[in-house]
Amino acid sequence: MKLGIRHMFYYILGGSKKEFLSIPLMFLFNTSSHYGVSEALVGDKSEIGWNKALGILGIITTIEIYVNRYFERIDQELNQMGWFV
Numbered sequence: 001m002k003l004g005i006r007h008m009f010y011y012i013l014g015g016s017k018k019e020f021l022s023i024p025l026m027f028l029f030n031t032s033s034h035y036g037v038s039e040a041l042v043g044d045k046s047e048i049g050w051n052k053a054l055g056i057l058g059i060i061t062t063i064e065i066y067v068n069r070y071f072e073r074i075d076q077e078l079n080q081m082g083w084f085v
Contacts, residue, residue: 027058
């Protein structure tokens with residue numbers, strides 16, 4: 001069984017039902033794992049760099065899920081009214 005970071009944190013924290021909680025925490029745990037890898041490979045944890053990079057990706061991912069949910073709701077409403085998009 002393949003156990004990835006999504007299975008360890010994302011689904012347990014609520015997945016897409018609680019994305020405001022699950023996505024930032026998943027990215028936080030992922031960021032903390034990169035500290036050790038970075039230190040092992042280049043000798044520097046580079047915590048600020050990893051925090052910035054994966055923090056931005058976490059924010060963008062959360063926004064993307066909210067926007068997708070918004071447009072899915074609009075599509076459903078238009079289809080119910082007879083407008084086929």
